Amino acid sequence: xxxxxxxxxxxxxxxxxxxxxxxxxxxxxxxxxxxxxxxxxxxxxxxxxxxxxxxxxxxxxxxxxxxxxxxxxxxxxxxxxxxxxxxxxxxxxxxxxxxxxxxxxxxxxxxxxxxxxxxxxxxxxxxxxxxxxxxxxxxxxxxxxxxxxxxxxxxxxxxxxxxxxxxxxxxxxxxxxxxxxxxxxxxxxxxxxxxxxxxxxxxxxxxxxxxxxxxxxxxxxxxxxxxxxxxxxxxxxxxxxxxxxxxxxxxxxxxxxxxxxxxxxxxxxxxxxxxxxxxxxxxxxxxxxxxxxxxxxxxxxxxxxxxxxxxxxxxxxxxxxxxxxxxxxxxxxxxxxxxxxxxxxxxxxxxxxxxxxxxxxxxxxxxxxxxxxxxxxxxxxxxxxxxxxxxxxxxxxxxxxxxxxxxxxxxxxxxxxxxx
Amino acid sequence: xxxxxxxxxxxxxxxxxxxxxxxxxxxxxxxxxxxxxxxxxxxxxxxxxxxxxxxxxxxxxxxxxxxxxxxxxxxxxxxxxxxxxxxxxxxxxxxxxxxxxxxxxxxxxxxxxxxxxxxxxxxxxxxxxxxxxxxxxxxxxxxxxxxxxxxxxxxxxxxxxxxxxxxxxxxxxxxxxxxxxxxxxxxxxxxxxxxxxxxxxxxxxxxxxxxxxxxxxxxxxxxxxxxxxxxxxxxxxxxxxxxxxxxxxxxxxxxxxxxxxxxxxxxxxxxxxxxxxxxxxxxxxxxxxxxxxxxxxxxxxxxxxxxxxxxxxxxx
Numbered sequence: 001x002x003x004x005x006x007x008x009x010x011x012x013x014x015x016x017x018x019x020x021x022x023x024x025x026x027x028x029x030x031x032x033x034x035x036x037x038x039x040x041x042x043x044x045x046x047x048x049x050x051x052x053x054x055x056x057x058x059x060x061x062x063x064x065x066x067x068x069x070x071x072x073x074x075x076x077x078x079x080x081x082x083x084x085x086x087x088x089x090x091x092x093x094x095x096x097x098x099x100x101x102x103x104x105x106x107x108x109x110x111x112x113x114x115x116x117x118x119x120x121x122x123x124x125x126x127x128x129x130x131x132x133x134x135x136x137x138x139x140x141x142x143x144x145x146x147x148x149x150x151x152x153x154x155x156x157x158x159x160x161x162x163x164x165x166x167x168x169x170x171x172x173x174x175x176x177x178x179x180x181x182x183x184x185x186x187x188x189x190x191x192x193x194x195x196x197x198x199x200x201x202x203x204x205x206x207x208x209x210x211x212x213x214x215x216x217x218x219x220x221x222x223x224x225x226x227x228x229x230x231x232x233x234x235x236x237x238x239x240x241x242x243x244x245x246x247x248x249x250x251x252x253x254x255x256x257x258x259x260x261x262x263x264x265x266x267x268x269x270x271x272x273x274x275x276x277x278x279x280x281x282x283x284x285x286x287x288x289x290x291x292x293x294x295x296x297x298x299x300x301x302x303x304x305x306x307x308x309x310x311x312x313x314x315x316x317x318x319x320x321x322x323x324x325x326x327x328x329x330x331x332x333x334x335x336x337x338x339x340x341x342x343x344x345x346x347x348x349x350x351x352x353x354x355x356x357x358x359x360x361x362x363x364x365x366x367x368x369x370x371x372x373x374x375x376x377x378x379x380x381x382x383x384x385x386x387x388x389x390x391x392x393x394x395x396x397x398x399x400x401x402x403x404x405x406x407x408x409x410x411x412x413x414x415x416x417x418x419x420x
Numbered sequence: 421x422x423x424x425x426x427x428x429x430x431x432x433x434x435x436x437x438x439x440x441x442x443x444x445x446x447x448x449x450x451x452x453x454x455x456x457x458x459x460x461x462x463x464x465x466x467x468x469x470x471x472x473x474x475x476x477x478x479x480x481x482x483x484x485x486x487x488x489x490x491x492x493x494x495x496x497x498x499x500x501x502x503x504x505x506x507x508x509x510x511x512x513x514x515x516x517x518x519x520x521x522x523x524x525x526x527x528x529x530x531x532x533x534x535x536x537x538x539x540x541x542x543x544x545x546x547x548x549x550x551x552x553x554x555x556x557x558x559x560x561x562x563x564x565x566x567x568x569x570x571x572x573x574x575x576x577x578x579x580x581x582x583x584x585x586x587x588x589x590x591x592x593x594x595x596x597x598x599x600x601x602x603x604x605x606x607x608x609x610x611x612x613x614x615x616x617x618x619x620x621x622x623x624x625x626x627x628x629x630x631x632x633x634x635x636x637x638x639x640x641x642x643x644x645x646x647x648x649x650x651x652x653x654x655x656x657x658x659x660x661x662x663x664x665x666x667x668x669x670x671x672x673x674x675x676x677x678x679x680x681x682x683x684x685x686x687x688x689x690x691x692x693x694x695x696x697x698x699x700x701x702x703x704x705x706x707x708x709x710x711x712x713x714x715x716x717x718x719x720x721x722x723x724x725x726x727x728x729x730x731x732x733x734x735x736x
Binding site for chain 2: 086094095111115119210
């Protein structure tokens with residue numbers, strides 16, 4: 001396809017350019033070497049503040065390890081609180097771009113904050129990297145060229161292998177329960193479409209508002225549906241409450257529980273006990289992996305912050321690494337935005353904590369070896385996710401042809417891609 | 421009624437207008453955006469003041485009315501591709517209609533019941549925006565490229581907004597000083613007396629509510645252009661509260677106090693959030709301090725000080 005030729009011609013021009021940079025007198029380069037300024041947007045207050053903290057930790061860990069320097073240029077990180085609110089996020093992004101003169105933006109957790117910022121940078125052209133914002137359409141139907149999901153994932157991407165695994169376990173009837181917002185619709189959509197295409201049946205789908213304190217009405221119904229398994233798409237405090245109540249209502253052990261990757265993230269299971277053990281989920285990262293690179297990352301993270309890394313920390317660590325690799329390729333020439341963006345898209349991350357080379361598809365979303373993981377207890381009593389099966393090279397389009405796939409509507413509460 | 425504006429205040433007002441006009445020439449770009457935002461929220465605060473200060477009915481739904489206009493503008497412009505003026509007109513009409521319905525439902529109550537009823541009505545709008553995903557985009561909201569399509573620099577946008585705001589402010593000022601405005605004040609100070617004089621109190625209140633919603637709608641339409649984005653957080657309770665807070669900080673019943681209130685709140689937010697992530701707490705403490713030391717608001721306090729002696733005039 002035309003994309004490959006693009007990349008090839010681009011690589012040629014990049015090499016030519018790089019060669020030019022090297023031959024340039026050292027003095028000339030030194031003159032242009034003001035620090036590279038990164039604007040990091042993180043929810044430090046509001047509903048997802050705990051996750052925001054981890055995001056900053058992961059991001060800073062990487063830059064500390066490289067002495068805040070890349071390609072001979074100093075790196076300056078400015079952090080702003082998006083308050084878990086899209087209007088605040090937008091305002092802070094505006095401050096970064098219009099006043100702070102940052103070279104590029106990084107961060108955000110909630111989809112609505114990311115979408116708001118993405119819409120703004122569409123007008124300004126500022127590069128914006130989103131290792132956590134999973135809204136499908138940001139790398140699909142409404143792609144913005146300067147918004148790249150380095151080290152991130154789309155919501156429906158990780159749910160598909162899980163559905164495949166579930167079907168192979170012999171599960172035929174599954175019910176889903178999910179938070180009622182886009183991220184939930186998309187994860188459940190990925191699961192439901194895959195599972196029904198294989199021949200399984202989605203018995204019922206429950207949608208509950210964010211911040212549900214009492215799950216008993218749902219758990220009562222789930223218990224009596226006669227399903228083989230339950231898929232739960234929960235994040236943050238909802239995930240903690242759901243898993244606890246699932247166990248205390250006696251469903252744990254009776255109906256197998258599968259979770260979306262966020263449901264068993266460290267930020268959720270860190271404070272939990274037996275009730276979370278045994279939940280199966282699918283993700284690109286598993287802190288319990290035996291892969292040497294992952295083990296090293298987990299150790300470094302623990303040494304620095306005295307806890308196991310969560311997906312937010314991991315994503316921003318790898319995201320920072322990804323962009324840094326691209327900057328090395330172009331000798332720190334972040335001022336040439338087109339070249340910078342193209343290079344990031346073409347960069348293949350070799351030293352990622354995943355221990356495998358990761359690259360982006362032509363829509364700016366990573367292709368991963370996805371791991372099916374189970375929550376297990378360590379000898380020190382802490383819970384973590386241990387991978388036991390791998391689905392190699394899964395893109396956001398699974399095995400569908402991207403163009404055909406993009407013709408179907410985006411997942412919503414009403415469209416789940418279910419095959420009757 | 422010209423007594424309301426004493427001559428030093430008039431000079432101050434002239435200075436303020438001059439200052440606002442010259443502002444974009446001296447401020448860095450980002451602060452021009454902040455100034456634009458301050459102007460837009462001043463209109464929202466003034467629309468709250470029209471009700472709270474002049475009819476004595478304190479509403480808690482103006483954020484929802486404001487946001488409805490923002491939603492309609494962004495939706496009609498980006499989904500139906502309507503030209504901006506038409507979209508903005510529709511936005512203002514939608515807000516006005518919504519306000520008239522709210523008015524019909526709410527004006528029969530007063531005091532804390534009015535507060536609660538308008539709060540509930542505002543929450544309905546919020547709920548609809550959150551759940552009607554197909555139209556409003558739910559949690560993710562609705563996005564547009566209105567600002568980019570205009571091709572205006574932040575400075576030009578500021579000037580455009582400033583002209584509209586100046587016009588709207590003038591209209592509001594005429595409105596509260598008109599015979600109709602006098603009636604509103606009459607209702608505030610003695611509702612039963614106005615009724616016994618033969619005034620149709622509910623009708624007057626409904627009209628006042630609708631007019632105030634119309635102004636809030638204008639602010640909302642401007643905000644759509646400024647922000648290019650709307651989500652349920654624009655129609656949620658805190659938006660209504662901040663509109664009311666701006667009116668209170670500036671001085672309820674002073675109309676122009678809204679500018680001071682809007683400036684203080686947004687500027688403070690900007691300054692404090694730069695220093696500490698506990699900025700919400702600092703804001704809260706500041707409001708408490710204002711309520712203790714200047715319950716009549718900044719402009720209200722200034723007037724009292726200038727009058728030399730505190731007039732014993734209490735307002736709800």
